[in-house]
Amino acid sequence: xxxxxxxxxxxxLSPGERATLFCRxxxxxxxxxxxxxxxxxxxxxxxxxxxxxxxATGIADRFSGSGxxxxxxxxxxxxxxxxxxxxxxxxxxxxxQTFGQGTRVEIK
Amino acid sequence: xxxxxxxxxxxxxxxxxxRLSCAASGxxxxxxxxxxVRQAPxxxxxxxxTISASGALTYYADSVKGRFTISRDxxxxxxxxxxxxxxxxxxxxxxxxxxxxxxHYDSSGYYGAFDxxxxxxLVPVSS
Numbered sequence: 001x002x003x004x005x006x007x008x009x010x011x012x013l014s015p016g017e018r019a020t021l022f023c024r025x026x027x028x029x030x031x032x033x034x035x036x037x038x039x040x041x042x043x044x045x046x047x048x049x050x051x052x053x054x055x056a057t058g059i060a061d062r063f064s065g066s067g068x069x070x071x072x073x074x075x076x077x078x079x080x081x082x083x084x085x086x087x088x089x090x091x092x093x094x095x096x097q098t099f100g101q102g103t104r105v106e107i108k
Numbered sequence: 109x110x111x112x113x114x115x116x117x118x119x120x121x122x123x124x125x126x127r128l129s130c131a132a133s134g135x136x137x138x139x140x141x142x143x144x145v146r147q148a149p150x151x152x153x154x155x156x157x158t159i160s161a162s163g164a165l166t167y168y169a170d171s172v173k174g175r176f177t178i179s180r181d182x183x184x185x186x187x188x189x190x191x192x193x194x195x196x197x198x199x200x201x202x203x204x205x206x207x208x209x210x211x212h213y214d215s216s217g218y219y220g221a222f223d224x225x226x227x228x229x230l231v232p233v234s235s
Binding site: 031033035037043044045046047050051056057088090092093094095096097098099100101102 | 152153154155167169170203208210211212214216217219220221222223225226227228
């Protein structure tokens with residue numbers, strides 16, 4: 001099973017700042033089958049990025065994903081008020097598909 | 109509008125059973141593999157089970173294998189999860205989710221990002 005470790009656990013930033021979230025896999029994720037989700041309190045997760053770098057339908061271009069192999073990054077270029085949430089990475093390259101433990105982006 | 113609506117959750121005793129349902133609308137249900145993903149209170153996400161578009165192939169996390177059964181009714185556009193022998197550690201919010209069109213598969217399962225999620229149904233397992 002591929003274990004995904006997200007860092008940092010919590011990111012404290014101000015609106016307008018840049019957020020960089022990391023997801024490290026215990027072994028290589030095949031074909032960059034990695035996704036990122038945003039989850040706000042009381043809501044279901046929302047798909048942001050699939051295939052490591054492809055924005056999902058309707059996702060703002062301030063969200064971008066990059067990386068390959070074992071190291072992946074989600075970048076939010078200019079944080080807006082609605083971006084403060086928990087973010088999860090998911091690998092779907094091999095069985096079982098797994099999620100990271102999450103990074104909380106909070107208002108500083 | 110693409111939508112998934114779960115139902116069937118509720119308090120159940122350890123060892124008990126429950127069947128969750130997920131009604132789909134706004135997309136061609138029988139064209140997509142579907143999954144259940146759960147989230148224990150205050151915790152992260154855990155994949156539970158996936159079923160192929162035809163319903164012929166099913167896959168489970170080791171933690172639920174032999175106790176949970178996923179199925180689908182295409183005419184009703186409904187996904188199900190039958191849960192038996194429930195344990196305290198099964199306590200979670202259960203989401204149904206649709207696999208993104210770029211999903212892939214091999215002999216061990218169907219894999220993909222989840223592009224549509226329901227609102228979840230809560231299953232507390234407690235005496």
